[in-house]
Amino acid sequence: MNLLMVFKVALRALLRNKMRSFLTLLGIIIGVSAVIAMVAIGQGAQKRVEDTFSSMGSNLIIVRSGSHGAGGARGGVGSRLTLTWTDLEAIQTELSSVQVAAPVLQTRAQLLSELDNWNTQVLGTSPEYFLIRSWSMASGSVFTQADVEGATQTAVLGQTVVDELFGANYDPVGQAIRINNVPFLVTGVLEEKGQSQWGEDFDDVVLVPYSTYRARISGGLQQYIPGSIFVAATDPDDTSRTELELTQLLRERHSIAELAEEDFSVHNLTEMAEAQQEGTRTFTMLLASIAAVSLLVGGIGIMNIMLVSVTERTREIGLRMAVGARPTDILAQFLVESLTLSIVGGLLGVAIGISAAHLLSKQYGWSLYIPPDIVIIAVLFSALVGVLFGLYPARKAAKLDPIEALRYE
Amino acid sequence: MTTNGTLVALDKVTRLYRMGDVEVQALRQVSTTIQEGEFVAVMGSSGSGKSTLMNILGCLDRPTSGRYLLWERDVSRLGRADLAEIRNQTLGFVFQNFNLLARTSALENVELPLIYGGLASRKRHRRATEALQRVGLGDRMDHHPNQLSGGQQQRVAIARAIVSDPRLILADEPTGNLDSRTTAEIMGLFAELNQAKMTIVLVTHEVDVAAYASRILWMKDGQVVLDQPHTPSTPLVLSHPDGDQDPGRPEPPSPPDRSTDGSIASLAAQQAHT
Structure with missing residues (x-):
């Protein structure tokens, strides 16, 4: 059959x-x-x-200032500033496994446009930051290295900020806004990112050159970075090697003894993603x-x-x-x-x-x-x-x- | 009767059943032969072993001991798959309750053995049509069993039995569920098939039915106690079964009283009494 x-x-x-x-x-x-x-x-x-996570940058490593210990009470990460601008320079130049690095200084500030006002997160950084996070622009352009050097009052807005300050479907490039009452020229708008897994709105942000940030929004000690360093590893599949190199470099630079606790911390985003x-x-x-x-x-x-x-x-x-x-x-x-x-x-x-x-x-x-x-x-x-x-x-x-x-x- | 070869040869065939601790001898050293072209009626009371004999002849069951040669092939030790093939190629079955597949047309019922024989669809169709025409149902091929009378259903079953052109047809009380007029029709059909050289073994209780056969086997307690030839379509007269007077064995059926008509009818009547 x-x-x-x-x-x-x-x-x-x-x-x-x-x-x-x-x-x-x-x-x-x-x-x-x-x-x-x-x-x-x-x-x-x-x-x-x-x-x-890939929109945050799959090869992203974040370096933060370490904890501060005084009289037995230990502060949390970043409670004491330890990362210096020369550390950043060293990271950028000395490590081959580092593609680019950017400082990230952040605070909350009141924004003002002709029409409305809005409280949001202000990031002071360098143009490399956009590269690290693989963020692209919806309109206009990113501020440049020249803007950083000249500490120009230029800003890149997230979509949420645009919506709140100007209303939806408005292109604010070329318009002026005020951050903590300091006038800034809008040079570009970020492409919409949406929310992160834990509800953080990536579009509710305004980015300015870190030099301008320090001069106009929130100062700090000359020598230390009042924030963190974002690093993009050259090889996204080998971020742990970059992590190791960063740690070694900074231990050396901060003269930390063999077994002593580090005064900084290095986070690998790939691990978090995993x-x-x-x-x-x-x-x-x-x-x-x-x-x-x-x-x-x-x-x-x-x-x-x-x-x-x-x-x-x-x-x-x-x-x-x-x-x-x-x-x-x-x-x-x-x-x-x-x-x-x-x-x-x-x-x-x-x-x-x-x-x-x-x-x-x-x-x-x-x-x-x-x-x-x-x-x-x-x-x-x-x-x-x-x-x-x-x-x-x-x-x-x-x-x-x-x-x-x-x-x- | 033409006897151009031995079709069935049973040699001391015994079949034991074990029911708990009790051993039942359904067949006791039965030895007999059936020639091609014979029309054998197997008679006997219930429990006489005639069903067991039919099951073994039909390759549905295997003897516990002894040999069964079917068409010169020893089938007594074959496996289930081989027996299935022998049933398919060599045997045809007709049952008391017809055993047709419900909601299936007469034609497809008749095709069933050919499906397992591996025939192609067109060939199956042709041969099934021929078989149905042969039993006089050429005009009822698309009918389902529930649209056919009992006699017609049994004709379909007979068509199914002959469709693969078997060597031997085994009919187990084929007229048990039919009235006397239909019985005569069906038995006429069997007689016709026998005249066309088909070998038939038939189990029956009825003398009228057995009278169509050319040979009568009477069974009792697992043994053949009477084996006599008979001229088909004449009244059945039973002779005294010789050579079976072993005192150690249970009594064979008492020979019919010669003072009465001496027919097998009186024997059957005695059986019914005891």
């Missing part, structure tokens, strides 16, 4: 009990679509984390395994219905054996029946799962990512469920004694 014939016989048997076949199918459909939808949402969240991704990965796994349980239940449904079917058709099996069906023919027939159920269920489940994921993401604004191979995996997996749960009933049918099967009432 060839496979096509086996398939025809199986299809006939399934169509004979349409309602029952449909309900069995439903179990698999729900299971597979749940897996697909959950994986799509989970992967979407994971991808979003990835995107967030930790975040680990979290969402666990979350995805959790969702998928819950969904897989429903697929398992669907499989049990198949087994149940196949067992009923075998019992119901005992005489038919006996007759088929009497006219020449070998045990393997009977096995194949029932196995193909359960396989047909599970594969059709799997395909429908994939379709429904994808639409459900789209619907959910539209409704709740979740990001979505459907890995193309998940479709194949889902169908193969449901086929596996079909074989696994179809095997026992099929074997039971194949093992029937033709004499007793024919006599079965």
Whole structure:
């Protein structure tokens, strides 16, 4: 008996009990679509984390001033300024694994336009900063090295700041704003970044040259950097080497003894990204395994219905054996029946799962990512469920004694 | 009767069943042969072993000991898959309750053995059509079993039995569920097939049915106690079964009283009494 014939016989048997076949199918459909939808949402969240960190710069390392210890009470990171401008220079020039480095000084300040005012974060930095964070401009341009050297009153605005000060869809390039009452010329607007994973608005920011920042917004000691240093590693895949080199360089420069505590700290953003991704990965796994349980239940449904079917058709099996069906023919027939159920269920489940994921993401604004191979995996997996749960009933049918099967009432 | 070869040879075939601690001997050292072209009626009360004999002849069961040669092939030790192939190629079955697949047309029911025989669709269709025409159902091929009368259903079953052109047809009380007029029709069909050189073994309780056969086997307690030739379509007269008077064994059926008609009918009546 060839496979096509086996398939025809199986299809006939399934169509004979349409309602029952449909309900069995439903179990698999729900299971597979749940897996697909959950994986799509989970992967979407994971991808979003990835995107967030890559927009922050995947090769980003942050160096901060160290803690301050006095009279036994230890301050937190940055409680004492230890990083100097010459440290920055050394980082920029001495380390080959450092692509660029930029100082970041930040404070909150009141902004004023002709129309409105807004309190936001002001960053004093150098043009390299935009490179490190791979931020591009929506309009206008970044302030230049000349602006830094001349301490010009120029500013680059984030989209949120533009919205608050000028209203949406306004191009403020060339307009003047006041930061803490100091007039600044807007040279550019950043492209919209959206929110970070933890709700920080990347667009609610204004950037000015660090020299201007020090002169006009918030001063500080001449020698020390009242903020942190952002470093872009040359090789994004080997940020830990850059991290090590930075640490060695700064220990040397700060004359820190072999075992003594460092007076600065170095953070690798890739590590943070990995930790975040680990979290969402666990979350995805959790969702998928819950969904897989429903697929398992669907499989049990198949087994149940196949067992009923075998019992119901005992005489038919006996007759088929009497006219020449070998045990393997009977096995194949029932196995193909359960396989047909599970594969059709799997395909429908994939379709429904994808639409459900789209619907959910539209409704709740979740990001979505459907890995193309998940479709194949889902169908193969449901086929596996079909074989696994179809095997026992099929074997039971194949093992029937033709004499007793024919006599079965 | 033409006997141009031995089709079935049973040599001391025994079949034991174990029911808990009790061992039941369904067949005790049965030895007999059936020639090609014979029409054998197997009779006997229930529990006499005639069903077991049919199961073994039909390769649905295997003897516990002894040998069964079917068409010169020893089938007594074959596996399930090989037996299935022999049933498919060499044997045809007709059952008391027809055993047709419901919601399946007569034609497809008849095609069933050919599907397992691996025939191509067009060939299957042609041979099934021929078989149905042969049993007089050429105009009912698309009907489902529930649209057919009992006699017609049994004709479909007979068509299914002959469609693969088997060597031997085994019929287990094929008229048990039919009225007397339909019984005569069906038995006429069997007689026709036998005249076309088909070998038939038939189990029956009814004397009228057995009367169509060319040879009668009477079974009791797992043994053949009577084996006599018979001219088909004549009243059945039973001779005294010689050579089976072993005192250690259970009594064979008491020979019919010669003072009465001596037919197998009286034997059957006695059996019903005991």
